[in-house]
Amino acid sequence: xxxxxxxxxxxxxxxxxxxxxxxxxxxxxxxxxxxxxxxxxxxxxxxxxxxxxxxxxxxxxxxxxxxxxxxxxxxxxxxxxxxxxxxxxxxxxxxxxxxxxxxxxxxxxxxxxxxxxxxxxxxxxxxxxxxxxxxxxxxxxxxxxxxxxxxxxxxxxxxxxxxxxxxxxxxxxxxxxxxxxxxxxxxxxxxxxxxxxxxxxxxxxxxxxxxxxxxxxxxxxxxxxxxxxxxxxxxxxxxxxxxxxxxxxxxxxxxxxxxxxxxxxxxxxxxxxxxxxxxxxxxxxxxxxxxxxxxxxxxxxxxxxxxxxxxxxxxxxxxxxxxxx
Numbered sequence: 001x002x003x004x005x006x007x008x009x010x011x012x013x014x015x016x017x018x019x020x021x022x023x024x025x026x027x028x029x030x031x032x033x034x035x036x037x038x039x040x041x042x043x044x045x046x047x048x049x050x051x052x053x054x055x056x057x058x059x060x061x062x063x064x065x066x067x068x069x070x071x072x073x074x075x076x077x078x079x080x081x082x083x084x085x086x087x088x089x090x091x092x093x094x095x096x097x098x099x100x101x102x103x104x105x106x107x108x109x110x111x112x113x114x115x116x117x118x119x120x121x122x123x124x125x126x127x128x129x130x131x132x133x134x135x136x137x138x139x140x141x142x143x144x145x146x147x148x149x150x151x152x153x154x155x156x157x158x159x160x161x162x163x164x165x166x167x168x169x170x171x172x173x174x175x176x177x178x179x180x181x182x183x184x185x186x187x188x189x190x191x192x193x194x195x196x197x198x199x200x201x202x203x204x205x206x207x208x209x210x211x212x213x214x215x216x217x218x219x220x221x222x223x224x225x226x227x228x229x230x231x232x233x234x235x236x237x238x239x240x241x242x243x244x245x246x247x248x249x250x251x252x253x254x255x256x257x258x259x260x261x262x263x264x265x266x267x268x269x270x271x272x273x274x275x276x277x278x279x280x281x282x283x284x285x286x287x288x289x290x291x292x293x294x295x296x297x298x299x300x301x302x303x304x305x306x307x308x309x310x311x312x313x314x315x316x317x318x319x320x321x322x323x324x325x
Contacts, residue, residue, distance in 0.1 A: 022241060024057045026082035027075075029068035029185070031209045035263040036138060036229050037061050040084060043136075043231070043256035050248025055241065057082065063186055072232065076131050081237040087123070087137070087230045088166045095307040096122050099315070100139070101168045101227045102304050104297025109265065111323055112139050112226040118319035122311065123230075133238050135231040135253035138260030141203045141268030144221040146212055148198070150283060151220045154292045163191065163200030171303065172201070175296045189215055204271035204282075213278035220283045221272060222293060226264075231256070 026044070030037050044057045060066075066074055071083035072090055091098025099119050100106070106115040116137065127134050145151050158177035164170045165182060173180035178199070183191045185206055191197045192215035200216075207219060231253065238246060276282045285293070305312050 020054065022055050022245070024055065024081035024237065025065070026057050026059045026084070027065045027071045027080050028059065028061045028084040029063040029066075029071065029086075030084070030229075031062050031185075034205060034209055035267040036084065036260070039138065039256055039260045039263050040231070042259065043252050046252035046255060047249045050252055051245040052248075055245045055249065063184070067184060072132075075232050075234050078234050078236065080234075082135075082231065082233045084229055084231050086165070086227060088168060088227050091167050094126050095304055095312060096126055096315070098166065098168050099304065099308075099312075101166060101225050102297070102300050103168070103172050103224050104294050105301055105304075106225065106319075107223045109139075109226070114322040115319050116228065117322055118315055122315055127232065128235065131235045132232045133235050135233055135249065136257040136260070137228045137230045138257065139226040139228045139264050141205055141264055141271065142221055142226060143201055143203055143224040144219050146200045146202070146207060146216040147218050147220070148216060150218050150281070151289065152286050153289060154296075157199060160199050161195070161197045163188065163197040163202070165202070168300065168304075169201060171300060172296060175299055185210060188212075192216070203268075204275055205267050207280075208271045208274050211278075212275065213280050216280065218281045218283055219272070219275050220285055220289075222285045222290065224293065224297075 028037060028040060032038075040059065044059060048055055048057065065080070066083075068086060069089055071080075072085050074080045075083040088098040088101035091101070096119060100112070100115060106112045116139070120137075124134055145157075147156075149156075151157070154176045160178045161181050162173045162176075162178035163183045164173055164180040165184075170180040170182070181191070181197050183197055183200075188197075188200065188206075188210040201224075204219060204221065206212075207216075212219070233249075238249075241249070272282050305316070308315070
């Protein structure tokens with residue numbers, strides 16, 4: 001009997017470390033059908049499996065736990081261990097956080113990849129100073145204007161109440177002569193219905209997420225920028241993991257970045273097609289409109305450099321060197 005009891009006790013002690021789990025909470029502001037969220041769920045499942053079940057991550061989507069502008073601070077403070085943020089929303093903290101949203105600095109996928117490569121290390125360094133570790137980043141698809149009538153010139157937006165979502169799009173609206181109004185994704189339909197906004201600048205993905213066909217008629221896809229979402233983790237929480245779990249999390253993040261790029265590129269095509277299926281006109285911009293937009297973008301590049309200083313100029317030089325290869 002004693003031998004059996006000792007064996008049972010030994011088995012329980014051996015099993016104990018394997019059964020121990022670290023449970024994290026993660027906040028995201030995006031809808032479950034959004035490709036970022038689908039990629040995020042795959043990343044979490046991958047990381048949990050790679051840790052042998054020792055790390056468990058409870059995901060809260062669609063701003064059900066926190067609105068997106070509050071997620072970064074919550075991760076920094078340890079209120080939650082992980083979060084997904086639209087990096088450019090935090091440009092007021094540091095101009096490097098908003099460089100991917102400078103209009104018409106990186107107009108296509110190749111340029112966006114070059115900009116991400118050139119800015120990755122400065123952004124990582126700045127986040128580490130704040131007690132954060134960025135795990136991976138994925139771009140949004142191209143951006144465009146949602147309007148009730150066709151858009152052929154920026155003069156048609158003069159005086160319009162244009163939805164914005166960060167400081168750099170606020171400045172863009174001002175340079176175009178529009179009135180900037182900050183509205184979160186979950187509130188878009190209501191904002192249009194009550195004339196809080198009459199137009200917006202965002203991706204086809206956001207248009208699908210918010211059923212834009214209920215409040216707009218035309219999507220003019222201008223490219224413009226491919227802002228990035230970043231998955232961040234509290235540095236203290238990361239350090240508290242055992243080494244195999246940390247390695248599993250980082251390996252899963254690498255795979256999520258690769259997968260997310262493919263998903264973003266497919267979403268760019270599929271979501272524009274979805275808008276068209278729902279009766280919206282998906283229009284290409286006229287050369288005259290693009291010329292006006294690039295003029296706005298050139299001014300905003302100079303605005304950004306004035307804030308970012310010599311470090312910003314060095315980063316832009318690296319970006320242009322990568323792009324030239």
